[in-house]
Amino acid sequence: MQWLEVVVLALIxxxxxxxxxSSSAHLLLVPLFTDWPDQGLAFDIAVHFGSLLAVLAYFRQDIARLARAWISSLVNGDKSAEARLAWAVLLATIPVGLVGLLVKSYIEDHMRSGVYMGYSLIVFGLLLGWADWRYSRRVKTGDRDDSSLCKSEYQLSVRQITGIALAQILALIPGTSRSGITMTAGLLLGLTREASARFSFLLSIPVIALAALLQSVEIIGEPQAVRFDHLLVGTAISAISAYACIHWFLILIKKLGMQPFVIYRLLLGGYLIYLFS
Incomplete structure (x- = not known):
């Protein structure tokens, strides 16, 4: 790998x-416009680890509270909001983890085409747009009092947690976007935009960690020559850009909602269908 490849792939x-x-859809575009070789599993693990570091750093205070409350729930039967949220994050990861293990090979063999990703971007983008429009309408017209919306991830009900956990399974479909489908489910289940996003980000922690672990197991069986300076820089760039992305995304959705991302998904999905049809 050249340094330009390291920077571009880590930023993506x-x-x-x-x-x-959908990060997978964007990574699909790289070989279309370059002659770069495959970056290898080691680099994939490094940049995913960078994303994990970013979300851990951004939510470090919340995570510390959740960890203490989770341990307390095991030792003392703590039933606080923090303990419930900690269990929610862990339990909501089980469905996507189990299904992912079952269908991983099938997805890699049959569902990673550009056309398939293009249609996924469009279909689930439209669903996100409808969910966000429905949320805006509830707030503006008074169909549902704003005070009744779930404004914090600490207020999630069992029904909302279950719905988002099951929706996360759809993220296994290439082009869906894990964050996109969990935020869509959150909006449809009565969460605010900010609560949907924050819970989605917390859910990413065990998902990214498990994905990196599985990739690490694969690389053990297929040792590769790696440049550790590339891995370190890639991790750092991924972490810094992901941290900034989380920060500005939470600010942006308060002002503009999800519609700019819906439009982007429709354009990208159409472009992928055009390229690969």
């Missing part, structure tokens, strides 16, 4: 991991 990972636009 960092900027798209937490946006509702």
């Amino acid at each position: 990972q960092g900027l798209t991991e937490f946006l509702p636009v």
Whole structure:
């Protein structure tokens, strides 16, 4: 790998991991416009680890509270909001983890085409747009009092947690976007935009960690020559760009909502269908 490849690929990972636009679809575009070789599993793990570091750093205070409350729930039967949220994040990861293990090979063999990703971007982008429009309408017209909306991830009900956990399974479909489908489910289940996004980001922690672990197991069986300076720089760039992305995304959705991302998904999806049809 050249340094330009390191920077570009790390930026793509960092900027798209937490946006509702599908990081896999963007990485698919790289070989179309370059003659770069495959970056290898080691680099994939490094940039995913960078994204993980970003979300851990951004939510470090919340995570510390959740960790203490989770341990307390095991030792003392703590039933606080923090303990419930900690269990929610862990339990909501189980469905996508189990299904992912079952269908991983099938997805890699049959569902990673550009056309397939293009249609996924469009279909789930339209669903996100409808969910966000429905949320805006509830707030503006008074169909549902704003005070009744779930404004914090600490207020999630069992029904909302279950719905988002099941929706996260759809993220296994290439082009869907894990953050996009979980935010869509959150909006449809009565969460505010900010609560949907924050819970989606917390859910990413065990998902990214498990994905990196699986990739690490694969690389053990297929040792590769790696440049550790590339891995370190890639991790750093991914972490910094992902951290900035989380920060600005939470600010942006308060002002503009999800519609700019919906439009982007429709354009990108159409472009992928055009390229690969």
